[in-house]
Amino acid sequence: MHFCQRSFAPWSFVLLALLIENGHVPRLLSAEDVVDVGARRELFIDDVLIGSMAQTRRQLHHPVPRKIAITHDAPWEGAGCGYHTIIQDGDLYRLYYRGSALGVEDGKLRFGKQVYCYAESRDGVHFTKPNLGIVEYEGSKENNIFWNKVGVHNFAPFLDTNPACPPEARFKALGGTASEGGLFAFQSADGIHWSLMQKEPVVTEGAFDSQNLAFWDSSAKKYRAYFRTFTEGVTTGKVWKPAGFRAIRTASSADFLSWEDNADLTYKDSPVEHLYTNQVGPYFRAPHLLVGFPTRYIERGWSDSMRALPQRKEREKRSKAHLRYGTSLTEGLLMASRDGVHFERWNEAFLRPGAERPDTWLYGHQYIAWHAVETKSSLPGAANEISIYAPEGSWIGSSNSLRRYTLRLDGFVSINAPWEGGEMITKPIRFQGEMLELNFATSAAGGIRVEIQSDSGTPVPGFTLAESEELFGDSVNRTVTWKSGGDMSKLSGQAIKLRFVMKDADLYSFRFSDAK
Template identity: 25%
Template sequence: MRPVVLTLLLVLVSLAEGQQRLLDYDGRVLPAQASPAWKHHGGRAVESIVDGRWVVRDVSDFSRMVRLADVKTRYERQLHELSFQWSSTAHDTFAADGMSVQYAGRRFRLFPILLPDGRSVLLTGTLQGCLLSEPSCHVKLPEDFHFDAAKLNQYRVRWTTNRANDYGFELWVNRTRVGILPGEILSGRGVALAMEFRSGRHVVDDVRWSVLEKGIRLVDVRTGHALEQLAQGRRQLFLDNALIASRSGLKRVVNPPEKYQGNPVVRANQAPWQTFRAQLYGTVLYIPEERKFKMWYLAAPRFPWEPPVTKDGRQVCPNFQFTAYAESTDGFHWDLPELGLVDYNGSRKNNICKLATECAEGVAVVYDPRDQNPSRRYKAFYWEHAVPYQGSPVKPINGMSVAFSADGKLWTEHPANPVIDQASDSGQQALWDPDHNVFRSFGRFGAGGRKVAMSQSVDFLDWSPSRLVLAADEKDGPRVQVYGMGTTFYEGLFVGLPWMFHEGTTEKLDVELAISRDRLNWHRVADRTVFIPNGKPHEWDAGIIFTASQPLQVVGNTIFVFYSAVQGDHAYNALEYAQPGDADYQKFRQRATASIGVATIRRDGFVSLDAGAEGGKLVTHVFPWPGDTRLHINADLTEGEMVVEVIDKAGKVCACSDVMRGNHYESEVDFDRALATTPQASLQLRFRISNGKFYSFWFK
């Protein structure tokens, strides 16, 4: 058998009317020499052209990708077809993607596998990955169809886009229709084709991707959502361009929150049950009617190699994960009240909540004043997992669980836990989505590694199958991963703070910004600029930063951002650095423990559109003026000024504001004439700014 071959010659080719050839690669040159080139994305392999085919052998974590475009405007009923030939002698995927087609928020993966016993199977990507060991990844082939992965098979994939962006992929193998496979959701709007191998020899030839039917152009879904939110009186931030028709002279700037000088506010060495970790794999909520912040955090007593501890008289592992509680009136100074609920090492004088039987990691708490049952006012969503230790009895559990409480301290576990039979190994998010009247959870459960999946529930008990919604991509670089993501529902948006793990380079975790308007399609903000940076090498947050569940808590004109941090990076390991009794052991302990801090930022201040002395302007999309309301702005014009104009579609000025100066958190805009006589179905706003920072605008 010839070794693997993949040939590409990338051009735009005119087909019949309404048709377009996106990709036509015939193997005459190596992919790296094609135009545009298939970029090398990692690993090693021996590549050659043999008989007009791309041959890949001696593979080690090898991948190439050709990126075709970014979809600016979505289409409904647009028909695509991808065809290619491929032979594979891989005995397993080893978590590689095989062939991966990405189109505007959807992905389809396929991988033919030749088993050691000579049988062949065909795998596809699911939420669980693209794995031989995962039953959901196995494609059911027709009973009378003989499939041999090692032969050069002809594959054809067709899909038709739809408004909901949840279409499937119709597959043919050697002219035999196999069926419609579900595909996967994927963040971003990229159009790309990739090949990833970790074993075997592969031959790929005649790769063609065509748009057979152009379809019906849709209004940009993000713009449509922004117009709805504007009509509802929600603030319009500049985390994306959804409501911006044009802008010039304005730079989108990420504004990192200001870290509190007194950090950490809850310390690892503050109590004996948290000397290893006081970590916000947990939640901080501001309860307005009580004018109080409440915190639930992971408390781990000791390092894994130290002596065990006891919980309610039962011996447990030294790094058992308790859920501790703290409260504050200002967000900076915290009390750890004695709850008297859990016996820790023979004493109930501690702030440990009575929550889960086994380790509860990443407790995401929702305060739900709508619930008529006061015993369910607080709801918790967490990963519960048993850690057997020296023969002590444990409850066999490893999945996502829930519990309920009247006060957030004494909890009742749901008797049918786990509610999602999948593990997480990280912090979770849970929140109420008021626009759709459902609870949403975000975490690693079902994501297939260090990625983010989502599930939803109307009652906090029955949860939908998890769906992958955010993962690192080729722009992040090799081995960068999304460790988790703090998520808050803010002014009609899902605002995410993804924890970016730079594995293999710095080994650190920092925090970026991401948003979603539909909870499924996530977009990274401002070209992935860091939002919460690591501290300096000697500072407590130099290495690893995680945020709380619902990390953005709004109090007046201030947003509190709660996070936990470790001074050392993710590569720390006691066996590599020091052991108890060694001279450097205390230094290692200090760098490896986790504590909790807070940062603050101006309301709506995540990003701003900044203008210099030369000035800049922004024009919104056309919108109907929202009833009997007045325009308000949030802008810092301390050293500058702003003028707002109401214009019609032709650009004619219908009204103009006074010159605005100073620092405006929530200021009404006064115009020089009434708008009552102006046709209001087709108005736009034009903001002219100089030497200022523009954060948001809204109507009320």
């Protein structure tokens, strides 16, 4: 079925009536009402650009489980391996994680010696553990340990993309706990050999008993840090007295040593919940969007459903040390921000515990690694995809694993239209470029047509719905065309609206670009 003017007319009139009924009528705009998107790729992970929707919705998508990427089975690793960091450095994927023989023995929590380990991959799918020869463990340096000093509980590296970054500090990291005095700053030239940037901690007010991280924000042109706090709590010397809920705090810095602008994260339409890790960072295809994968922590207690979950005997064993060790559950969430402080957080789980099987539905399960990376698809000829990673098997036995999950590029959230059809109109935007490109997927019978409107909502001649060529398929980068072609250069710099009329389709992102 092709979209034609006659077939669109019946439900288009209904949609127009719905828009008018909901108060979407033209009005005079000020400069502040127009969002300047330039040539950025824009996703629908937040609602900043959405003006109105009729018979469409924002649809949260979920990562698809793939094979285990690495098993932490060395004597210095153990079931407490966690706080994973993934860095895509050219064609090398660098993996950092804490090793610890965490578990329960005789009704007591057991912490083994903590070390930080390194692994790497050329495809982001299979990781190997190089013999680094740096840190001695039980009389031998034949291991993949690179750090065992201050900050070893939660060492979180990143690749510094600040243009002014000196070569010796190409990699940086934060790490430390309240008992150590706070977060310390580290640097490295090669990502393997590390040193302190100064002896004193650089952030001292917080709880820090989580994966605390930092990165260079190229849009804001400053460093940002995100670390654990509580909704209420006080620091007395080196002792943090928690109260309320586990929460996330941020700060910023020009030099990575002096931090200011401390602020607790706020959320749009989300309840107060326990959030463990935060995993905030720039999305690699749209770095102006800060995307986070916080861990939600839920204390369930004993019930028939809890007893029905996998490995009940192990669960009961851990509960002897503390009820929450056996009956608390964790899962991954999704959130996004443009200013680094106010986030839109999806209340529905992004990465659920999934199918019941051994080593899942545990406290410590689905702590998503920091951060998402781009990998090749397993389907020959298909577009690249997003890979994220999360552990399973924590607190059980002598090892755990890191599983890879995949998602289409920009595929966190889509504008979804059913078979009956629907539409979405953006807020007024201003762009730079010549062509409009979409990341979308349709059924064989579905499609998307695009109309360009003035900021008052009037269709622009040459770019009306009737002149739009229908798009169908499944592409991360398709150019929109009209009867006269796809050149939009005469509209560049003007305030316009985009009207997407869709049927059995998902729209993931759009961007303006120069003609190829």
